[in-house]
Each structure stands twice: as C-alpha cells, then as structure tokens.
Amino acid sequence: MDIWATIPQLLTSGITFGAIYALVGLGFVTIARASQIINFAQGEFVMLGGMITFFLLNKIHLPYPLAALLAILIVVLIGFLLHLLVIYPLRKASLPILLMATLGASLFLSSASALFFGTLPKALPPFSARAPFEIGNISISPQSLWVLVAAFLTLFSLYLLSHRLLLGKAMEASSTDPLGADLTGISRNLMIFLAFGVSAGIGSVAGIFITPIFYVSYYSGTLIGLKGFIAAVLGGWGKHSGAILGGFALGVVESLSVAFIPSGYKDGVAFAILLLILYFRPKGILGSPFIDSRRW
C-alpha cells in the first residue's frame, strides 16, 4: 500500500509539529497557572520571536546567538507591556472583556509586525547546517531534533520553577487561592506580571526554534497559538505534562490525518479534536487541576 509506506515519515513530522504545539501550549499553561487567564496573543509571541530574530540577523547583522537572545528579551518586554497596558487595567473586568482585549492585542501585534517587518514570509537559517540524515527510508532534519530538545528543556525549567522555587509556588498560589495568596503577602499582580514575561519568553523560544523549519509570516501566529491552546486542553488544562502530551498527540494525529483525508482539511482536524475533547472529557487526557473553578 502506498499510504502505509508514508506513515513513518508522517510520524516523524508529526512529532516535530507536536514539539512545537507543546512549546506553545506550555506558554498558555504558564499564564493559566498564575492567573486563570487565557492569553490569545500567545501565538503572536511565537511569531514575534521568529520575526525579530530574522530582523536582527539580516538587517542589523548580529551573530545568530546574540540575535536570538536579544529577540527573546524584546519579546519578554512585549509580554510585560501587554500585561501592564491591557491585562492590569482590566484585572477586575469580566471574562468576555478580557477575552476581547487579548484578541485585540493579538490583532494589533500581528498587524504591527506586518507594518514593521513586511508581509513576506521569512525563514531563519537552521542552527546546525547539516543535511537531513536518513534512518531506513525516513529523513530527519537536525532542526527537528533541536525543537524536541527545546521542548524538553522548557518543560524541565518550568518544572524546576514550579516545584523547586518559591517564586513558582507563589505564582500558583495566586491562581488557586487568591485570598490565601493575599493573606500570605504575595503580590498577585506582580505574579501575573512575571507569568506574562515567562510565557512570552517561552513563546519567543518556540518561535526561534521553529522558524528554520517553517516560514513565519505576520498572520501565522494566530493559528499556531490556537493549536497550542488545543494541545494544552487536550493533554489536561493547567498541567505542564499535559501540554507536552497533548502537543505530541495533536501533532501526530494531525500529521497522520494527511494520509487518510485530503490535506486541505488538516487545519480542521485540530478543531474537530478540540470539539470532541471538550464534549467527552473537558479536563483532558491527564485531568486538570482547574476545571471546576469559576472561569470554565
């Protein structure tokens, strides 16, 4: 069968996609663990990470590592600004208003980046310039391995942040028990502020790692952000491990679907999975610590 021969190759590309979705999903989870807000501008952080690195590398001619580092810093700054200018003034607003505000911020960031960086799609050079190596008849590009490494390093550092550092504990406390956090002297606004910075950082790392594989253009952030969010819901909303598992599951299913249905439907598959998981098991595969709270 022709279809079955392509399955291993599709599987490897699915795992690469999965690592990307997992990285983006981790950004959503970081904010949700600190404030129970969904930041729809998360995908724009990914887009901006790639765009700014491209700009620094090709227009200002900085060396690659320096450009990447500077891009991460700039995106973290944008994340802080997003919190200060949009989320903080609306901290007492109701859910639809917060939702619309982050969607408005996403619209602003994507269209502003089209203005600054142009509307043409851009690609970064791969990190290690080597030809894709072959195992059997599957070809794996080295950049996919870089993405996998990035996903697991991010997971590990988030694990350290939330399980080994007092700061991470304070972030989670401000979401799970706001009154208790206030009583113990945690500044909740500061925690949400920091969570936005961390999440923007994760997003920009994801953007820098994936831009060598996929072209990034000003409108690509929205879709990748939504898929990262679907990954986080699929694995278990609010869990780091859930975002990773959901990301890989979503990536693999989406890639394999190409073998069986026309490839134009590929974007619909993720949303169909979203509807199914929300209907049959809203807390996701691994279960969710937040699902009974007031916002969802």
Place this chain on the structure above:
Amino acid sequence: MVDQVHKEFRKRDLLYSGALWLLSLILPDPQLHYRREYQFRKRDLIYFLTIIALPMIWSDPHFHHIMVLAGIHAILALGLTLFLGYAGQISLGQAAFFGIGAYTMAILTTRCGVPSLPAFWASGLTASFFAYLIGRPILKLKGYFLALATLGFGEIFLVMVRESPGLTGGVIGIFDIPYFSLAGFIFDTYLKQYYLIWGILMGLALFSKNLIRSKMGRAFLAVASSEDGASAVGIDVSRIKLSVFVIGAAFAGLAGSLFASVMSTANPETFSLNLSVLIVMMVILGGMGNLYGPIAGAIFLTWLINGLSRYQEYSLPIYGVILILLLVFFPDGIGTRLRVRLIYLISYSGRKRRREKVEL
C-alpha cells in the same frame, strides 16, 4: 451593571456634561428590562423618524452603503446580544452562522432559482438548524471553553467552505447573486437596500423586545445571573441556553442572506474570526443586557472601520489600539457608562447637601 460605578464626582464630568445631556435624549434606559410594561416612548419615535429620514437628508450613495453594512452588522449584534448580553454566554462563532446564511442564499438563488424571500427564510432556518446541531453538545461548556468551542466551529466551517468547491465555490466564492427582490420589486440601489435592511432590523428589534419581556426572556436573565439558581426555580437551563443560541444563529443567518444579496458575492474571507470578534465588540461597547446599545455599537464600529480604511496598512494596528482603549475605558459599554455618570451628575448637588446634613 451599576455596581461598578465610581461614586465620586470627577472634574472631567463637567467637561462632558453637555454631551451627556444630549445623549440622555436618545440613549435607552439600561434598566429597561426590569420595568413591568414597556410603553411606546418619545425616544422610540425619534429613532423611527431618524431611520426614515436620515438617508433622505444625507443622500450620498457612500453613506447609504455604509449604513446598509451597519444595518447588517446591527442584525448580527442583535442576535448576539440575546446570547451574550442577556443569557450571559459567549460565542465567537457568529461569523460561521452568518456565513451559513450567506451561502444558503447564494446557492438557493443562483443554482436553484429560488425567489429571494423563501431563500431568506431558508437561510435563517439552515443557520438555526446548524446551531441546534452544534449547540446540543457544546452548550454545557462555560466561559473560555465555550468561547474556544464556538471559535473551533467557526474555523471548521471555514475549512469546509474552502474544501468543497463544488458546493460553495471554494476560496473564490460565489458571484452574481441576484439582488433581493420582493414581488417584482428589485432592491438594486443602496437607498432601497437601506430601507430593506433597516426595516427588517426594526422588525427583529421588536421581536427581541417582546422576547425579552416574555417568560423565556426572563429566564435568559436568570440563567445569566446564576445557572444553579435558575434551575432551582424550575428553569430548564440547557433548553434555555440552546434556544437562545438557536435564535441568535437565526438572526445571524438572516443577516448573512441579506449580506449575500446586497454584496452579490459570498467568499470565505468575509466570515473569518475577525468578524466574530467585531460582533462581540459591538455587543460589549453597546452594553450588556440592552437592545439598542448593540445597534448603536454596530453603527459606531462600522463607521470607525470605514474611517480607518483610508489609512491603508496603518488601519489594522490603529483599529487594534482603539479596540483595547475602548475596552479599558468603557468595559461595561459606552452608553451605560455615560448614562450612569449622567444619573450621578444630576443627583450630585442634592446628594451633596444630604451628605453634609448627615455629617452635622
């Protein structure tokens, strides 16, 4: 709505007191639905006469065209305000129902040769049928997850439209949809379309007003304030949510069919997430739980987008900034906030005297 009000008099109130007084003549009462009976008021007459007279006073085809678009947006916002403003649920999928209505109209009139009026009703029915199918499973969700599920439905709709070129014309869409015609009378100029759309809008607004005052409308408000409380007093919460979702989708479908017949084209670019966001913005800026507000919000945002379009590539960033600023400064609607300030302004002097008396 009134509990988020600043209780102090601020100097900036003096700045906009004149504008507030003018607005008080036309703005609807935010607490309208608490009154037992609705009388025909003077301001209803003002609205009606304004709608009739406006295109004659300002007889400019461009103005008529923008007001036609504003009317279509207002029908969409009216449908969503029942769902979002009254029943307190959020939907980011209205654009999909709008698209379903537009494609039903397009396919029925161009391929099957059905007259406009049956196609118009059919598009409302199709949209509500899909709303029933999709609403049964997803309306048990709340808050962010409901928003995400409806957004997912919208995206699936777009993918389906793009991938079935045989039925919907794919990415290119359907062209040459005939103008709306009624018993041989063809609505072919912008002026005629203006009266068609605002007439339908007035009918739908009357329908919504009666709906809000019915038993079911009161149930929407009960569901919005507390689902547990509503089910405790014997309201079938899931049925109420489903019916308001279906009604909102039917409004969106009717608006979609009008859009298809006015624009003569239907293509998937129109029905993207941006349109859903725009509709939700209209309802939020118009004020939750208020029927005229979203209509005013629709007119305001349509004119805003039209005004911004001259800045070309700068228009989208400016639009995003304006949306965020409006949300930050008027989180409970422009009209609601201004009216509450007005009420405070009028009662200020009296209250100050009373306060001093108590302190003595």
